[in-house]
Amino acid sequence: MAVTLAATHVYRETIKKSVFLAQAGPAADVDAAMAFIAGHSDPGATHNCWAYRIGAAYRFSDDGEPGGTAGRPMLQAIDGQDCDRVAVVVTRWYGGINLGTGGLARAYGGTAANCLRLAQRIEIIDTVSATCACSYAELQPLKSRLAQAGATITREAFGAGGVVLAVSVPRHALDGLNAWLVNFSRGQSALRLDDGPHGA
Structure with a gap:
């Protein structure tokens, strides 16, 4: 059974001196998802990567990270937890240590997954x-x-x-x-x- 989030949830993790801040929230439609992303991105950060899933509609962005290392793992985190009508932004402040493509995918996907897992969920009826x-x-x-x-x-x-x-x-x-x-x-x-x- 698909679930969405009851409210916005925030989760922070530091990985090799880079700070990853995940923010996930409910989004009834694409406009709401894009508004959530715009409202929860930090223009002063190194990257603001995001993903959303609303029924059959989905999009994601690596925001300057190597292709496939951020947005797609975040979308997989959404789908892997049966979430729908959800948008997630993971903001990164670079700490000076390169994580490599595999490390980035694990960091973005893992931070998004932890944020969703800890958030209060409600069943979509x-x-x-x-x-x-x-x-x-x-x-x-x-x-x-x-x-x-x-x-x-x-x-x-x-x-x-x-x-x-x-x-x-x-x-x-x-x-x-x-x-x-x-x-x-x-x-x-x-x-x-x-x-x-x-x-x-």
């Missing part, structure tokens, strides 16, 4: 957007059942005939919740799917 309608009398029982199913209400529209709720429902709870709603409303309401799956 596959959710579906839907709408449902109910009378005012049915609203509180419906809200209670939605909460039990792990669904969240994203919008409420109140009209003369009742309420229309926009909800985000965990995919695994969709069929059971819909069956309950049809039965509860005596066939007057059902979940209408809006679009494809999206993440919580």
Whole structure:
């Protein structure tokens, strides 16, 4: 099961006098990932290498280090820990001792992996957007059942005939919740799917 991070986590390591500072955080989309990278890079450092993974989208940068010694090992650290929707920046302050290509790959990949391993993680739940309608009398029982199913209400529209709720429902709870709603409303309401799956 893929996980993302609950918040930004920072991890520092000194390897042969070079300081490596890893910063990892959640990124809902590519724009958020690039903003995280820009916000956590230090222009005064020797290198700011980075990687992100957001579903099928990924990128990485060696930022002047020899090709393949920084960004790719960092991406492998993300993938190796089943992380998704995550961006990582590893900033290096050169300490005067060359690490060699293998040493660099181990330093960048290892620092990123340790940062991710120590960070607080949250499971990514596959959710579906839907709408449902109910009378005012049915609203509180419906809200209670939605909460039990792990669904969240994203919008409420109140009209003369009742309420229309926009909800985000965990995919695994969709069929059971819909069956309950049809039965509860005596066939007057059902979940209408809006679009494809999206993440919580």
